[in-house]
Amino acid sequence: MRLFRTPDFRRPFIERHKGSKMLDLGCGPNKTPGSVGIDHFPFPGVDLVHDLDRFPYPFEDASWDAVILNHVIEHLDDIPGAIREIRRILKTGGDLWVATPHFSDCSSYSDPTHRFHLGLESLLPFCRPPNHWFDMEHAYVAIIGRWRDIGYEYLINRRPEKNAISPRAHHWEERHCFQRRGREMTFILRKVQEAS
Numbered sequence: 001m002r003l004f005r006t007p008d009f010r011r012p013f014i015e016r017h018k019g020s021k022m023l024d025l026g027c028g029p030n031k032t033p034g035s036v037g038i039d040h041f042p043f044p045g046v047d048l049v050h051d052l053d054r055f056p057y058p059f060e061d062a063s064w065d066a067v068i069l070n071h072v073i074e075h076l077d078d079i080p081g082a083i084r085e086i087r088r089i090l091k092t093g094g095d096l097w098v099a100t101p102h103f104s105d106c107s108s109y110s111d112p113t114h115r116f117h118l119g120l121e122s123l124l125p126f127c128r129p130p131n132h133w134f135d136m137e138h139a140y141v142a143i144i145g146r147w148r149d150i151g152y153e154y155l156i157n158r159r160p161e162k163n164a165i166s167p168r169a170h171h172w173e174e175r176h177c178f179q180r181r182g183r184e185m186t187f188i189l190r191k192v193q194e195a196s
Contacts, residue, residue, distance in 0.1 A: 004151045006142040009186050010070075013097050020065035023089070026052055026072030035068065053077040059089045066090075068097045074114045083126050087133045087191060096134065096189040098123065102141050102182030104173075120165045120173055123187055127163040134189035136163050141173075142183040152180065 014022075014032060022035040031037035031045045038048045038057075050058060053076060067086050076082050086096055101108040103117035116122075120141055127136045143153040156168040172180065 004148055004154050006148060006153065006183075007140075009138065009140065009188075010097070010099070013066075013095070013188065017066040017095070021063065022066040022068065023059075023064045024068045024070070025086075026069065026075070032068055032070070052082060055081055055085050057085050057089060061088055062091045064089050064091065064094060066095045066097065070097070070099045071101070073098055074100050074108070074116050074118060077115060079116060079122075080126075083123075083133070087126075090191045092191055092193050094191045095137070096187075096191070098185075098187040098189070100185055102177070102185050104177040104181045105144070105183050106181075107183075118185070120169055120185060123189065124163070124165070127189065132192060135192055136187065137190050138186065138188035139165060139169075140187075141169065141185045144181045144183050147180045 014034070018034055022032065024032045024035040024037045027035070027037035027039050027043075027046060028041075029043040029045060036047045037045055038050050038052070039046045040049065040051050042049050048058065052072070067090055073079060073082070090096065100118050101114075103119050108114060108117045120139060123136065125131060126133050139159065140157050141153075142148065143156070147153060156166060156172045158168065159166045173182075
């Protein structure tokens with residue numbers, strides 16, 4: 001019997017944005033219900049075919065309430081460029097959901113289309129000066145197997161403040177992540193008011 005399970009953060013995010021303008025970038029054939037799906041390939045359900053490595057995206061400034069990047073960011077050529085473009089199309093206070101494999105998970109390396117292998121601090125540069133475009137509302141890394149089951153995952157994911165990673169998670173990533181491997185990381189970034 002497992003005492004601890006990895007929480008499902010995606011369902012509450014989708015519920016919170018139900019009825020709002022939600023964009024699923026790189027949705028593939030599994031578009032998020034209630035969203036507009038955009039992908040490089042014309043899968044069934046894709047509403048707009050566009051290469052996410054080509055800027056600008058075909059949307060007006062501040063036109064979306066939420067953007068989803070579900071296992072997409074690691075495939076992009078230019079992560080800072082994509083984040084800058086998402087910032088442009090999100091409304092102030094809008095949310096960006098990101099899910100991606102942790103670099104210690106074998107799935108990060110087994111897919112030959114992955115261009116980047118990301119860690120817990122990979123999105124922090126967009127949450128601090130000079131590019132304080134977002135506040136990091138949520139950062140969580142799932143841990144594989146028994147370490148999750150005994151509560152280690154819960155322990156390392158307790159964050160002291162916004163725009164920071166838990167010291168325990170930082171220590172795990174720096175010293176133990178290949179012995180107690182991570183799996184999926186999830187982030188929620190909220191667009192901050194642009195300086196005038």
